Amino acid sequence: MPWVVIANRLRDGIVVFLAPGGGWVEQIAGSRLAGNEREAEEMVALGQQAEADQEVVAPDLIAVEERAGVIVPTKRREAIRATGPSVRTDLGKQAED
Amino acid sequence: MYRYDEFDSDFVLQRARQFRRQTERRLTGELSEEQFKPLRLMNGLYLQLHAYMLRINVPYGCLSSRQLRKLAHIARVYDKGYGHLTTRQNVQFNWIKLEDTPAILEQLASVEMHCIQSSGNCIRNTTSDPYAGAAAEEIHDPRLYCELIRQWSSLHPEFSFLPRKFKIAVTGSPRDRAAVKVHDIGLRLHRNPAGEAGFEVIVGGGLGRTPFIGKTVRDFLPVQQLLSYLEAILRVYNQLGRRDNKYKARIKVLVHEMGTEAFQKCVEEQWEQIREGGLTLPQEEIDRIGAYFAPPAYEDLSDSVPALETTRREEPAFDAWLQNNVVEHKQAGYAIVNVSVKAVGAAPGDISADQMEAVAELADRFSFGELRVTHSQNLVLCDVRKTDLEALWRRLAAIGLATPNVGLLTDSICCPGLDYCSLASARSIPVAQSISERFADPGRLRDIGELQLKMSGCINACGHHHVGHIGILGADKKGEELYQLTLGGSADENTAIGKIIGPGFDAEGIVDAIENVVETYLSLRQDGERFIDTYQRVGRDPFKENLYASDQGR
Numbered sequence: 184m185p186w187v188v189i190a191n192r193l194r195d196g197i198v199v200f201l202a203p204g205g206g207w208v209e210q211i212a213g214s215r216l217a218g219n220e221r222e223a224e225e226m227v228a229l230g231q232q233a234e235a236d237q238e239v240v241a242p243d244l245i246a247v248e249e250r251a252g253v254i255v256p257t258k259r260r261e262a263i264r265a266t267g268p269s270v271r272t273d274l275g276k277q278a279e280d
Numbered sequence: 281m282y283r284y285d286e287f288d289s290d291f292v293l294q295r296a297r298q299f300r301r302q303t304e305r306r307l308t309g310e311l312s313e314e315q316f317k318p319l320r321l322m323n324g325l326y327l328q329l330h331a332y333m334l335r336i337n338v339p340y341g342c343l344s345s346r347q348l349r350k351l352a353h354i355a356r357v358y359d360k361g362y363g364h365l366t367t368r369q370n371v372q373f374n375w376i377k378l379e380d381t382p383a384i385l386e387q388l389a390s391v392e393m394h395c396i397q398s399s400g401n402c403i404r405n406t407t408s409d410p411y412a413g414a415a416a417e418e419i420h421d422p423r424l425y426c427e428l429i430r431q432w433s434s435l436h437p438e439f440s441f442l443p444r445k446f447k448i449a450v451t452g453s454p455r456d457r458a459a460v461k462v463h464d465i466g467l468r469l470h471r472n473p474a475g476e477a478g479f480e481v482i483v484g485g486g487l488g489r490t491p492f493i494g495k496t497v498r499d500f501l502p503v504q505q506l507l508s509y510l511e512a513i514l515r516v517y518n519q520l521g522r523r524d525n526k527y528k529a530r531i532k533v534l535v536h537e538m539g540t541e542a543f544q545k546c547v548e549e550q551w552e553q554i555r556e557g558g559l560t561l562p563q564e565e566i567d568r569i570g571a572y573f574a575p576p577a578y579e580d581l582s583d584s585v586p587a588l589e590t591t592r593r594e595e596p597a598f599d600a601w602l603q604n605n606v607v608e609h610k611q612a613g614y615a616i617v618n619v620s621v622k623a624v625g626a627a628p629g630d631i632s633a634d635q636m637e638a639v640a641e642l643a644d645r646f647s648f649g650e651l652r653v654t655h656s657q658n659l660v661l662c663d664v665r666k667t668d669l670e671a672l673w674r675r676l677a678a679i680g681l682a683t684p685n686v687g688l689l690t691d692s693i694c695c696p697g698l699d700y701c702s703l704a705s706a707r708s709i710p711v712a713q714s715i716s717e718r719f720a721d722p723g724r725l726r727d728i729g730e731l732q733l734k735m736s737g738c739i740n741a742c743g744h745h746h747v748g749h750i751g752i753l754g755a756d757k758k759g760e761e762l763y764q765l766t767l768g769g770s771a772d773e774n775t776a777i778g779k780i781i782g783p784g785f786d787a788e789g790i791v792d793a794i795e796n797v798v799e800t801y802l803s804l805r806q807d808g809e810r811f812i813d814t815y816q817r818v819g820r821d822p823f824k825e826n827l828y829a830s831d832q833g834r
């Protein structure tokens with residue numbers, strides 16, 4: 184199962200994902216995917232480093248799956264974080280696509 | 281309403297400035313998240329699913345139009361154009377930036393508001409009757425005592441690190457609109473045979489994981505002794521409350537484990553030691569604070585307004601609104617107006633910046649510039665001239681705030697759930713919206729009559745589901761949202777904890793289940809019975825049979 188690292192950006196709290204270049208992106212589509220455990224561990228370490236550097240808070244490794252070419256967190260909670268409130272589709276990331 | 285003195289104003293501003301420095305230190309890395317988290321929580325700033333959430337205290341639900349305008353401004357400038365009225369009479373914003381928070385706190389300070397003690401294991405904002413000071417049947421205005429409690433409990437050095445958070449509610453009416461029996465301490469003002477005012481003191485109520493109805497530990501406490509007695513209760517709790525297990529740390533568990541009598545004895549002993557001390561309230565102090573809550577300058581008006589009757593005959597929507605949203609006032613010629621923040625299909629308690637501003641305007645024009653936030657997530661204009669009702673209704677209707685459903689099924693209480701809350705197990709708002717749409721027909725709604733639906737997105741029970749006539753608890757079962765139904769709860773003077781009716785339902789099934797329960801009630805009710813009366817008369821079996829007879833049961 185692939186994973187991504189999700190976090191909240193420290194200064195504004197917005198949900199962000201660890202990106203391939205080591206930075207953080209707001210859309211899960213741009214996130215770095217870990218295909219194996221070794222890579223996942225490396226990404227967790229990068230998340231922790233970013234937390235120590237005051238970039239993000241609460242980095243977390245979450246499972247995702249690909250559905251019709253789109254990366255979607257497997258858990259509903261994380262899926263809602265990756266899109267925005269299901270009751271306000273005019274807000275959050277889903278509104279910025 | 282209460283106005284800050286110089287000390288209050290200065291203190292709140294200093295706290296905002298202090299938070300500015302703390303935030304700067306966090307952003308530069310001088311403070312780690314671990315060090316900073318308790319500091320931001322002390323200022324009401326939580327990290328939720330999508331962003332930071334700021335919880336702003338509305339002391340015992342009383343708000344001025346000026347304050348509401350400031351909230352509208354914050355919603356517009358720092359949030360995404362709306363706020364949320366909470367079940368504890370507070371206001372929350374969902375999309376706050378950490379870097380903006382110091383500025384927001386300074387803005388709040390400029391209108392005598394803050395977020396202190398809206399989080400943490402301290403005494404939280406005291407809640408009260410939203411009709412306080414105006415209710416026709418009121419025995420005594422509770423606000424003055426809420427204010428005395430606020431002053432005593434704010435930053436109380438001894439009670440800043442209690443075993444767990446602590447909530448106090450006060451009512452001054454026989455009709456309990458403050459849910460005093462499900463608070464850590466509930467206070468019910470009444471009069472003794474000599475006509476003196478005092479409190480029935482109820483301790484150890486609460487919802488959450490283990491719901492309890494509070495126990496009366498004193499039938500009559502003279503008002504002068506309010507603070508000394510509260511101090512005695514808090515001391516006992518602070519010393520004996522469990523700190524080893526978060527889930528057993530509330531005072532309800534202590535009272536339950538000790539037994540009411542033993543607990544009461546401890547409190548009385550403690551009280552004996554301090555009752556003659558400095559906490560006795562001198563009459564001058566009671567009068568001084570009471571003066572802030574003196575009735576507004578009511579006009580001498582006739583209670584009968586013939587024009588009202590004419591309009592209500594011509595406008596059924598106005599008639600429905602008068603019946604459901606308008607309540608009798610103690611002053612002739614005036615009425616209490618509930619502003620429903622539960623439009624059909626809307627998220628309960630969500631209010632836009634434009635609506636806030638418009639209501640502030642209406643409060644200025646029609647209700648002495650004051651409003652209340654209710655624990656059922658509505659607003660109240662307390663002192664409206666009956667002759668103004670029609671004009672007010674038209675203006676509220678124009679901004680979507682005149683849905684005639686207060687106290688009815690679609691006036692549900694609903695926590696933010698998994699759409700916003702990081703602790704949630706399931707979504708709650710979409711379920712409330714579906715139910716609201718299913719029962720949108722005002723005629724049907726009124727035929728069903730008084731029915732309190734309360735819903736929480738997890739066992740923490742912020743949506744008070746245990747005490748809903750119908751309660752819904754969202755859970756997660758192997759990744760699927762599951763909704764458990766409870767029936768027969770009640771949060772008024774006849775408080776009861778609802779009973780789980782059977783296996784849960786999925787998001788669609790729960791809406792059908794509610795309809796099924798309502799149909800069962802309609803088929804069984806006798807003349808004049810409300811849902812809760814029928815339920816109490818027939819018990820849960822007929823409801824259960826009908827619910828699970830069909831295929832809806834999972």
Ligand code: SF4
Pocket residue numbers: 695696697698701702703704705736737738739740741742743
């Ligand atoms: S009941 Fe649970 S989901 Fe709802 S607001 Fe409280 S903690 Fe969040």
